Amino acid sequence: MTNLFVELSTPITGPYQQPTGLFINNEFVPGVDGKTFEVINPSTEEVITSVHEATEKDVDIAVAAARKAFEGPWRKLPPSQRAVLLNKLADLAEAKSELLASVEALDNGKAYKMALGDVGAVIATLRYYAGWADKIEGRTIDVKSEMFHYSRREPIGVCGQIIPWNFPLLMLAWKIGPALATGNTVVLKTAEQTPLSALVFATLVKEAGFPPGVLNIISGFGPIAGAALSRHMDVDKIAFTGSTFVGRAIMKAAAESNLKKVTLELGGKSPNIVFNDADIEQAISWVNFGIYFNHGQCCCAGSRIYVQEEIYDKFVAAFKRRAEQNKVGDPFHPETFQGPQVSKVQYDRIMGYIESGKADGATVVTGGERHGDKGYFIQPTIFADVKQDMKIMQEEIFGPVCAIAKFKTVEDAIKLGNDTFYGLAASVHTKDLSTALKVSNALKAGTVWVNCHNLLFPQASFGGFKASGIGRELGEAALDNYTELKTVHVNLDARIE
Ligand code: ADP
Secondary structure, rough: OOOOOEEEEEOEEEEEEEEEEEEEEEEEEOOOOOEEHHHHHOOOOEEEEEEEOOOHHHHHHHHHHHHHHHOHHHHOOOOOHHHHHHHHHHHHHOOOOOHHHHHHHHHHOHHHHHHHHHHHHHHHHHHHHHOOOOOOOOOEEEOOOEEEEEEEEOOOOOOEEEEOOHHHHHHHHHHHHHHOOOOOEEEEEOOOOHHHHHHHHHHHHHOOOOOOOEEEEEEOOHHHHHHHHHHHOOOOOEEOOOOOOHHHHHHHHHHHHOOOOEEEEEEOOEEEEEEOOHHHHHHHHHEEEEEEEHOOOOOOOOOOEEEEEEHHHHHHHHHHHHHHOEEOOOOOOOOOOOOOOOOOOOOHHHHHHHHHHHOOOOEEEEEEOOOOOOOEEEEEEEEEEEOOOOOOHHHOOOOOOOEEEOOOHHHHHHHHOOOOOOOOOOEEEHHHHHHHHHHHHHHOOEEEEEEEOOOOOOOOOOOOOHHEEEEOOOOOOOOOEEEEEEEEEEEOOOOOO
């Protein structure tokens, strides 16, 4: 296949031009090795199209383009102009919201209305970081009168960014927003399961007026293009979102190459703790959203649910009714809440966990089976009476499957909540302010929600304690991950003998 654009169609937009090339230097180009790979529609298991695949040589070309842009026009551009460009990109994305969301729903399988929500968050993230572009400041440091000391924050340089398939556009925005606002250039690799929406987004980059090479977007496989990016000697920083397993490989590649800076946003097994005094109806709705939003394919999914003993039976019965109301099916149906899992690999992995829960003797309250006979759909699944050491309570499933257990006291809840290798997020449901604060402060997690779950805002940082990652995304904290701090000492009239 040599076409760099193909005509595809979505139920919302009708026919549109889908780019398939690698986006390097503001142009779509084929891969040097001429390889392509198929993109599957998870709702139908059919091939949507094929896209060009980046191999090591293409990574070299993209990194060289990003280097040239970094040392040239991008570095010289006043920061306020970076804000203008990011705002323009956000405006263009807003104008194309329906197309971007439709392509996301087609390729990833998420419900169209949820994809539209993701695009809204993409726009908000780009605007938030546009606001920071000309507010990256250093300090003066008072040490002695014969000297003048100051610090400045400088861009790191060429950033490699590797994103997952669960929020293809939103993860792109979380990554490029702070990187471009602070003056870096980027080579971003999308996940092989979901390359399409980012390629549509790439058409807006040139239109917004970014100089060639500032933002390059490539499709390709993790062990080939992803590994080449993380090992590259001319990449100054690598940012990754994905599994803990691959996170380790990326850190190792960085250590073994040029010790590039590393930030990682990894897995989770987030506890959702419900106390006796919680508003039970609201708690159930948030717990339901916490686990089943995005088909359970969220790193911060509330997949471990601990319920205080007095309300346990009532909670489980009511949660079963709530989960059974979630409409599973065609992402483009207006009432759909849950579409298919992203791929056959993920479908099989999740079904394997469901089998292990059954084999270990946990109670299947609802679900536990495939939904329908075409596409990678899985019924929303609740396991109750789950023991702390069962696999379904310990390992990240990344699907619509949760594990419920009982607890007695506040101390028990904290102990159970923290009994995990991860530390990405947690939530607490209670009307008692002191319980809420005591538990929130004691949980080892980068984000704690009180009486809600899965709410993220561009202004508020997100990231992991423990094995859930290194560094923070979103908010002001993300800027630190994309700048180097330089200290300058100026001798005014200190004399040396
Ligand atoms: P999942 O298991 O959910 O597919 P991964 O962590 O494997 O998640 O993938 C997340 C991203 O990491 C994808 O873009 C994928 O291509 C990339 N990736 C996978 N393996 C590697 C690797 N060895 N080096 C760099 N990137 C990788």
